[in-house]
Amino acid sequence: MAQYSRVSGTVGLITLLNPPVNALSAAVRQGIVDTMDKALSDRKVKSVVICGHNGKFCGGADIREFSSPLTGPPLIPLIQGVESAAKPVVAAIEGVALGGGLELALGCHYRIAHSKARLGLPEVHLGLLPGAGGSQRLPRLIGVPAALDLITTGRHVTGAEALQLGLVDKVTDRNTVDEAVKFALSVADQPPNSRRVSTFPCPRHPDLDALFEGAMQRVRQRARGALAPVACVQAVRAAATLPYAQGMERERELMATLFTSGQARAQQYHFFAQRAVGRWSMPSGARWDTTKPGAVHKAMVIGLGTMGRGISVALVQAGVSVVAMETNEKQLMEAKQAISSMLERGAKRRGVAPALDKIGYSSNMEPAADVDLVIEAVFEDMALKKKVFQQLSALCKPGTFLCSNTSGLDIDQLASETRHPELVVGMHFFAPAHVMKLLEVVYGSRSSPQAVATAMELGKQMGKVSVAVGNCRGFVGNRMLKPYLEQAFFLLEEGTTPEFVDQVLEEFGFAMGVFRMSDLSGLDVGWRVRKADGLLNASEGHSARIRQGCRYSPLGDLLCEQGRFGQKTGRGWYQYDKPGGRVAKPDPWLHGFLEKFRTQHGLVARRIDHQEVLERCLYALMNEGFRILEDGIAAGPEDIDVIYVLGYSWPPHRGGPMFYAGMVGLQKVLERLEHYHQEHPDIPSLKPCNLLRNLVVNGSPPVHKWREFLKKPQSQL
Ligand SMILES: CCCCCC/C=C/CC(=O)SCCNC(=O)CCNC(=O)[C@H](O)C(C)(C)COP(=O)(O)OP(=O)(O)OC[C@H]1O[C@@H](n2cnc3c(N)ncnc32)[C@H](O)[C@@H]1OP(=O)(O)O
Numbered sequence: 159m160a161q162y163s164r165v166s167g168t169v170g171l172i173t174l175l176n177p178p179v180n181a182l183s184a185a186v187r188q189g190i191v192d193t194m195d196k197a198l199s200d201r202k203v204k205s206v207v208i209c210g211h212n213g214k215f216c217g218g219a220d221i222r223e224f225s226s227p228l229t230g231p232p233l234i235p236l237i238q239g240v241e242s243a244a245k246p247v248v249a250a251i252e253g254v255a256l257g258g259g260l261e262l263a264l265g266c267h268y269r270i271a272h273s274k275a276r277l278g279l280p281e282v283h284l285g286l287l288p289g290a291g292g293s294q295r296l297p298r299l300i301g302v303p304a305a306l307d308l309i310t311t312g313r314h315v316t317g318a319e320a321l322q323l324g325l326v327d328k329v330t331d332r333n334t335v336d337e338a339v340k341f342a343l344s345v346a347d348q349p350p351n352s353r354r355v356s357t358f359p360c361p362r363h364p365d366l367d368a369l370f371e372g373a374m375q376r377v378r379q380r381a382r383g384a385l386a387p388v389a390c391v392q393a394v395r396a397a398a399t400l401p402y403a404q405g406m407e408r409e410r411e412l413m414a415t416l417f418t419s420g421q422a423r424a425q426q427y428h429f430f431a432q433r434a435v436g437r438w439s440m441p442s443g444a445r446w447d448t449t450k451p452g453a454v455h456k457a458m459v460i461g462l463g464t465m466g467r468g469i470s471v472a473l474v475q476a477g478v479s480v481v482a483m484e485t486n487e488k489q490l491m492e493a494k495q496a497i498s499s500m501l502e503r504g505a506k507r508r509g510v511a512p513a514l515d516k517i518g519y520s521s522n523m524e525p526a527a528d529v530d531l532v533i534e535a536v537f538e539d540m541a542l543k544k545k546v547f548q549q550l551s552a553l554c555k556p557g558t559f560l561c562s563n564t565s566g567l568d569i570d571q572l573a574s575e576t577r578h579p580e581l582v583v584g585m586h587f588f589a590p591a592h593v594m595k596l597l598e599v600v601y602g603s604r605s606s607p608q609a610v611a612t613a614m615e616l617g618k619q620m621g622k623v624s625v626a627v628g629n630c631r632g633f634v635g636n637r638m639l640k641p642y643l644e645q646a647f648f649l650l651e652e653g654t655t656p657e658f659v660d661q662v663l664e665e666f667g668f669a670m671g672v673f674r675m676s677d678l679s680g681l682d683v684g685w686r687v688r689k690a691d692g693l694l695n696a697s698e699g700h701s702a703r704i705r706q707g708c709r710y711s712p713l714g715d716l717l718c719e720q721g722r723f724g725q726k727t728g729r730g731w732y733q734y735d736k737p738g739g740r741v742a743k744p745d746p747w748l749h750g751f752l753e754k755f756r757t758q759h760g761l762v763a764r765r766i767d768h769q770e771v772l773e774r775c776l777y778a779l780m781n782e783g784f785r786i787l788e789d790g791i792a793a794g795p796e797d798i799d800v801i802y803v804l805g806y807s808w809p810p811h812r813g814g815p816m817f818y819a820g821m822v823g824l825q826k827v828l829e830r831l832e833h834y835h836q837e838h839p840d841i842p843s844l845k846p847c848n849l850l851r852n853l854v855v856n857g858s859p860p861v862h863k864w865r866e867f868l869k870k871p872q873s874q875l
Pocket residue numbers: 178179181217218219220221222233254256257258259280281284286287288289290413414417430433434
């Protein structure tokens with residue numbers, strides 16, 4: 159709803175009231191219509207200010223209402239009504255003005271913003287476009303290039319940047335509503351005719367065709383297969399080329415297509431899933447809202463390879479004092495330089511001073527005695543990590559939380575090396591750790607709720623989305639990756655090429671196909687893990703394509719034996735112009751190698767189509783997701799989906815693997831897995847798991863109901 163009062167004698171003050179972000183629900187929209195009527199019919203009122211309750215202007219349309227039929231006054235005529243008011247209307251923007259919130263402000267005649275307020279049109283992240291006139295008014299106000307940037311990226315700008323762009327008329331560091339009221343008094347006698355943005359001509363641009371072609375190419379590259387960014391460009395093009403009324407009609411048509419698309423549903427699901435994972439719980443019943451995190455003022459990072467460096471930067475940027483430790487002197491020197499320049503670059507981007515004084519360096523463990531939390535980021539080797547945990551346990555003061563950045567090793571084993579296993583948790587970061595938004599927080603069987611809460615909170619402080627998961631090999635993300643990779647290797651054995659598999663996966667929406675990704679991260683990483691797992695040698699008298707009783711593809715191992723580690727060596731699944739080169743080219747050597755391999759193993763190459771690549775790779779991955787849910791390693795499908803979108807570049811417009819399974823239809827996923835498992839009985843990951851069967855038997859409920867079929871989350875090793 160909205161509150162109305164008259165202030166300073168002649169200003170009608172409308173306050174949007176819908177905590178926590180004053181979203182434009184039906185009640186709020188009705189409130190605006192009613193209070194505007196009051197203000198406009200009150201003869202004492204000469205001008206109007208619209209603000210939001212509790213220091214937040216408005217977080218946009220109420221996304222929760224998108225799944226039901228529209229009730230209450232629609233937004234477009236409401237904003238039109240504000241714009242055509244005969245009395246000047248001023249938006250007082252504090253906190254946020256996002257989506258429909260900014261569109262409402264664009265309908266006002268003046269905009270006064272706090273310098274730290276965040277303004278933006280983030281609809282593209284919800285699979286939509288700014289469909290309440292935003293795509294037509296913004297280019298008229300700030301020009302086509304700037305509008306294209308804001309609308310297609312959905313990025314927020316501060317009040318200060320908004321002033322530079324011409325998006326707001328004035329910025330203040332004081333009380334924004336007071337300033338807006340003063341401003342409203344000063345313009346009370348000026349008719350707002352010339353302030354109606356919809357009547358502005360769109361600023362001319364010398365080469366509109368090239369501008370829009372470039373924009374279209376960029377959005378298609380950034381989010382393959384996503385409809386919303388393309389529609390955003392088309393809508394802005396309408397603003398630049400058509401009269402306002404026709405542009406609005408085009409905006410309406412495009413929005414109608416997006417609004418009912420599966421992609422919008424997927425992206426809105428992802429929005430709420432990111433928030434749902436914050437409400438974590440543990441098998442003991444401990445929960446996010448009943449557990450107080452410990453304070454972390456000072457932390458230590460052990461091991462300054464790529465991960466340790468990124469983690470140190472993320473901690474410093476979150477305001478935590480850091481001691482970064484590395485025993486190898488050369489590596490330590492290089493890390494110091496790299497960390498300083500990352501901090502400097504980050505500070506420049508954010509327009510602040512680099513917090514170089516927040517970080518100190520050490521070549522030994524002693525400073526561990528004086529920190530609140532340690533993150534171990536040494537080489538992925540259990541024996542080495544155990545040694546570090548033993549030393550830490552002896553050195554640290556009571557209550558220091560001990561975290562490991564392992565990407566899949568057993569947290570319980572590490573905890574058992576310490577005197578206080580309850581203080582041990584996994585904090586699995588993703589590279590580059592100061593950039594990637596995901597953090598898997600892994601609780602072992604003895605991790606205390608406080609240790610989990612502390613890691614979750616620290617992740618949030620670092621700007622990450624933290625997901626609490628149980629302890630198993632590979633946790634959630636890497637455990638699901640295994641069957642996905644395996645299928646890709648098997649498909650090569652059976653007749654396809656890395657290029658074809660990658661093409662199919664990239665068309666699906668992944669930024670990179672599995673082989674290009676593997677070349678980028680280094681083939682030797684997986685090779686070392688397989689070596690540690692005793693998988694590299696076939697048992698006596700068994701085929702090289704069977705290990706530990708199951709089908710196994712030695713292709714990756716054979717490439718590593720040839721020194722083909724991917725981009726870093728200039729050769730992998732593809733060839734590169736030099737070691738460290740980035741442009742992947744098909745490699746005739748690799749094709750010959752695959753042919754030879756097939757001949758050696760009596761395999762006859764067959765034609766593998768697009769559908770089979772997609773189904774075998776993705777359905778095997780989803781099947782593992784269902785197993786993870788069945789085992790209680792993840793609390794719900796949202797946890798898995800957030801991990802995959804934020805950590806493994808699963809396309810957001812497909813929601814995540816579990817959401818996507820629901821979109822495809824659980825029955826179909828089950829049938830196809832059954833089909834492939836019949837064809838390949840030696841591949842256990844293709845055998846449909848019980849939870850999937852159970853969901854199908856129960857009528858394939860929608861994804862938000864799956865939790866009713868799950869056990870409580872737990873550790874499992
Ligand atoms: C043909 C139809 C024509 C329709 C035309 C109208 C279309 C308009 C398009 C839109 O306006 S779409 C919405 C655009 N707005 C956004 O995308 C903003 C989304 N919100 C955020 O980015 C953040 O929430 C925030 C506003 C920056 C605040 O962040 P903060 O970290 O402070 O809090 P959160 O934990 O994110 O949120 C708190 C709480 O509020 C819920 N929420 C936030 N925004 C909305 C919203 N727009 N609608 C409904 N609910 C919202 C959020 O879900 C949290 O609640 P939860 O219970 O924890 O999930």
